[in-house]
Amino acid sequence: MKNRMHFFDYEMYEKGFGTEEMRNLWSERGILQQWVDFEVYLAQAQAELGMIPQDVAYEITKKGNIDLIGIDKIADIFGTTNLNTVALIRAYKAICENGAGEFIHYGATSQDVLDSTLAFRIKKSLESYRADLEKIVSVLLPLADKYRNAVMAGITHGQHAIPVTFGFVVATWAQAFKEHIERIDQALPRICTGTVSGAAGNFASYNLLFGEKCWDMQVKVLEKFGLTVPPISVQPRNERFVEYMYLCSLIANTCEKIADDIVFNQRNEVMQLEEPFDTEHQICSSTMPQKRNPVLCENIKGLATLIRSNATAQGEIFHRDLRDDTPFFVEDVRMPETAILMDSMLKEMLTVFKGLKVHEENMRKNLDKDEGLLMAEPLALLLSIKSGKKDTAMRIVHKIAMESFEKKIPYEQYVKEMPELREYLTEQEIVDILNPSNYLGLTQKAIDNVIKG
Template identity: 35%
Template sequence: MGAYVIDSALFRDQFGTDSMRQIFSDETTVQRWLDVEAALARVQVELDIIPREAGEEIDRKCKVENIDLPELKQEMDRTAHPIVPLLRAMKKACDGEAGEYIHWGATTQDIMDTGTILQVRDGLDEIESAYRALYANVRELAATYRDQVMVGRSHGQHALPITFGFKAAGWAEELRRNFVRIRQMRERVLVGQFSGAVGTLAALGTQGLTVQRRLFEELGLACPSITWHTSRDSIAELICVLAIACGTAGKIAHEIFSLQKTDIAELEEPFAPGKVGSSTMPHKRNPPICEGVIALTRIVRTTVPLAIEAIVADHERDKVVLQTEREFIGRVFNMTHAAIKKMIFVTGGLSVRTENMEKNLFAQNGLLMSEAVMMGLSDTLGRQEAHDIVYRICMDVFEKGGSLKDALLADAEVSGRLQERDIERMLEPHGYIGHAGDFVDQVLANSLE
C-alpha cells in the first residue's frame, strides 16, 4: 500500500504508468546520479585530471546494484544530505583509492540536476510516443467522420450544424501544436548542470569549461552558457508545457464525457461486459475513464503555479526550490502520461452513435437552422431586420412549441418573401455545414514531422 496514489497498489494505474514510475523510481534516480559521476570520471581520465585506473574503476562500479539503498537512506537521514552518503558508498564499492577521485570538481546540485534532466529526457520520450498514438487515433476519427453531421453547441446550447470529423480535427490540431511545443521545449530543458559550488567551476581551474563541455557531450545533453543552479525557468516551462499537453487530453475527455450524457448519447467511451456504473443502479453506463482523465488534468494544472513559484530562488543555491521540484516533477510526468495513455484507449475504441447525432439535429424542430433563415431573409430585408423577425418567431416557437417551418409559413413578414421550398432548404442541417469538410482536410494534410 502506498501513502500516495501513484505508488498505491490499488490506485497507481489510475494516476501513473509502470514505465513512468520506473523512470522516476529510487533505483533509477540513484542510477542517473551514478551515470553522471561515471561520465565525469571518464572525461577527467581523458583530460588527465584523475588517474586512469581510478576513473576506470569508478566507471565500472557506478551501478545502482553496488549501492545498498536502505543503508543509503539511513545515511541520507543522518547527514541530511543526498550525495555525500552516495559518494561514501561508492568509495566502499571501489577498489583501492579510486573512490577518492569520484565527484572531482563537482557539487551536489550538479549531479542531482543533471540526473533529473536525464530522467526528464526519458520521460519526454515516453510522452512523445504516447502523444503520437493519441494523435493518430484522433486523426482517424476526423477522417472517418469527416461528413457526419451533428449539432454544434455554444454555451451548452444547440448552435449550428457541424460534423463530428470537424470536432475531432480540432482536437487533432491542438494535439499537433502541443507536440511542437514539447519538441521546441526540449532544446531549452535538456541542458546539463555542472558548474561547481557557486557556478564558477573554480575547483577545476583552467580546465573547467573543457570538462563541462565534454561531460555533456558524453551524456548527450546541451551545455549551458552559465550555471542554472537558481535559474529554474526551464523547469517551470517543462511543467507548463506538460500541463498544456495534459490539458488537451482532459479537454477531449470532457467533451466525450459531456456527449455521453443520457440526454445526448452521441459518444461513449469503450464499454465491455463487466464494467459497472453503480453499486446500486445496475443500468448505469458511466464514463469513469474520461472522468479520471479530467481529474488528472486538474491536478497537473494546479502544479503550474508551484513551478512558477520556484523561479524565485535565493542567491546562488536554494534547496527549498530543489525540494519543491523533487515533489512535483515525477508526479506531473506520471499523471500526464497516464492521462494520454487512457485517452489512447478511449479514442481507439470510441463508440460514435451516428443515429443519435442525426436525431439530435432535429430536437428543436428547426430552431438549429435560424441563422440560415436569417441570412436568407437578409437579401431583401437587411441583416438586422431579418434578425429581429427570425428572433421573434424563434422565441415564440421556443415558448409555445411547434416547428420553425410552420411558424415561418404562418408569419406574414416571411411568407411573402420565402416560398415553402426555400424554407425547407434552409432548414436542412446537412446542407449548412460550411467548409467543415475542407477544414478537416487541411488538418489531415498536417503531420507531426
C-alpha cells in the first residue's frame, strides 16, 4: 500500500474531505482520463473536418480509456521522458492499431491539453459550488422568514449596538451567498475557456497541417468540453485561474465570517445559536464529557484559511514571455487541494445551516442584560426632534448612558429620573422609545427584498 501524504487522503479522514465526485474529478486517474479525452476530441474534430481519416479517429476513440492505456505505463515512460504529455501519448500510441497512434496529438502542444482540461475541471468544480450555494440559499431564506421577528442585540465591535432580528442577520447571510452565485455565473465563461492553438498559441502548426479550418477544429474540441472559445490565445496568461482561486477565496471569506459568528454565539455565556450535534454518538473531548464544541464551524474556519492562502499563492505567479513552467507547479498542488477544500467547506456549511439550533429565549435574555442601554441611539434621536438640538441631545444621552453603565443603575430607571429628558419627554414616550421592538427600521422590507429578490 502506498503512503498517503496529504492529510485528507488519510484513510481515517478521507470521507470527511470532499465528495467522491470531486475527488475523482481532481484525482490522478481523473486528470489522465481528461487528457485522453482531449486527444479523442481532437482526433474526432480533425476527422469531422477531413484532416485525418475517419478510421484513425475511430481507433483513437475506441482506445481512449485510461484503464486500457495504463497509469503504470505512463508513469514508467515519464521516468525517462520527464514530460507528462509525451508519456501519455507514447503509452496511448502503443495500444492503438493500424498506425492510428501516429495521429494522436496531431499538431498539438502540451499546453493545449493541460490548460483545456484544467479549465474543464474548474468548470465542473464551479458548477458543483454553485449547486451547493443554491442549496444553502434555499435553507437560509425560510430561516430568515421564520425568525424575522426574533429580536436580538445587534453587535458591532463586540458590543451591543442597536436591536436587530435574527431573521435580518440570516438574510444578510443569504444575500452574500446569492451574490456568490451571481459571481460564478458572470465568471464561468471568462474563466472556463480553453486552447487548441499550438506551441505559441498562433495556430502555426495546425495551419501548416490543415489550413484556416483549424479554427473550426478548436471550436469543436472546446465545445465538447463545454468551454468557451477565446478570441486569441490564453496560453501566456493565467488571470482566469487566479480569478477562479480568488472567487473561491471570496466564498471562503463569507463562510468563515458566518462560522465565526456561530462559534461566538455558541459560547456558554451567550448560547444564542448551536451548530448541529449528535448527542448519541459525537464526542468532543477525550476527558471532558460535557463538551459540545462547534467543531464544524471551527473546521470551516480552518478550511477557509487554507483556501485563501492557496489563492494568494496563485495570485503571485505568472507566465514569463509566452509561457514557462513556473505557474504549473503551483497550479498542480494548490488547485486540486482548493477544489477538495471548497467542496468540504460548502457541504459542511450546508450541514450547519440545516441543523442550526436557534435559542430565541437567550437572544431576548442577552438583549435585556444591559437593561435598555442599547436603546441610547433612538432616545438621543427622539430628544433631538423634541428639543431641536441634535448635538446637545447626543451629549445629554451619552452622559446618561455612561453614568448608568458605570454606576450600575438600570438605564430605563436612570433615564426616567433625568430632568434634562423629562423637560421634553413624557414617561410613556420614554418607555416606548426604549422598547427594542419599536426600533427595527426597515428590517421587514430588507428581509423581503432578499427573500423575493
